[in-house]
Amino acid sequence: MARIVGGISVTHVPYIGRAIANSLQQDAYWKPFFDGFPPVHAWLDKVKPDVAVVVYNDHGLNFFLDKMPTFAIGAAEEYRNADEGWGIPTVAPFKGDPDLSWHLIDSLIEAEFDLTTCQEMLVDHAFTLPLELLWPKRNAALRTVPVCQNTVQFPLPTPKRCLAFGRAIGKAIESWDSDARVVVIGTGGLSHQLDGERAGFINKKFDLEFMEKLVTDPDWVTRYSITDLVELTGTQGVELINWLTARGALGGAVKAIHTNYHIPISNTAAGLIAMETV
Amino acid sequence: MASKSKRVIPGTTIFDGDMARKGYALNKMCYSFNSEENRQAFLADREGYCARFGLNAEQTKAVLDLSVLAMLAAGGNAYFIAKLGGIYKLDMQDVGAQQTGMTKAEFQAKLVAAGKN
């Protein structure tokens, strides 16, 4: 059966794409952010995942408001990035894993998570940038499965539902008849708000507590409603539900391998955490 | 529309069903800006482009004025408005400064300060 080696959650600000394209990693502004990654690269070199299941949210590239699935999953041979309108460079396509995609679809719908299945799916910066950050020299052998959660149009899935969805993803991966090693990635957050008079809102205290609880007690997050999370972390900070789903997939106890937290990257509190299953 | 009591978070709009209905045309226009050809068509005739997507007078004025708060009030969603901002090469600190009535430098200082405590 397939094995989950661990999980990584990381921020996905579009401007990271420009920083990578212009090699600004050691620039004073970007250094505290990019310096968080080498320990995670070393861990990935050690655990050598074959597949990454990436829990993220689309920002109006693949999905518009005409059809907005709460949970969607890719089932394609390949995932392409495309012009998102804000001038960040487009990156090369990522390889899919249709066998795992269909195993997840079968298992999750059997477990009563009725997600939308996508045999074609464009992936935006929220999927591509974390992979670029985690494998700066592109691992061409890495296969991927995108899992997209709606954080655009409310109502969003509740934290309780996301955690349960993640746990079901984890069980499904572990029942996959394959010797693949799987890493589960969650992207977005942490606290930030782009819109309104409260633009620029950041909540360091909550973010740090969230990162700690994610490791030790992810059920802690389910005490909050989505509206609570908007109030505590901002209108886009609520993307941290992607972290929660990814954490759910890791099951019970995990060990934090590395964490990093830096304010600000663009308008965002940038977080990174790598967790190993124990 | 049935009236529902909604929780208010100051300075914050929840993009719910009411806003999604109100802003549909505006957001659909902004979604079209994923294409360079459409971005150029917009710049060539901004008012005509708004009309093609059926924006109402409030939405059209907000777009022509490039007023982010007015676009939000007219049902615009932050992720889609950002695509319009991209046409004018506005970054998120420009957009944040505009909405909070600060200079860009003041807005950036506020972000940096959030990391210090």
Ligand SMILES: [Fe+2]
């Ligand atoms: Fe995002």
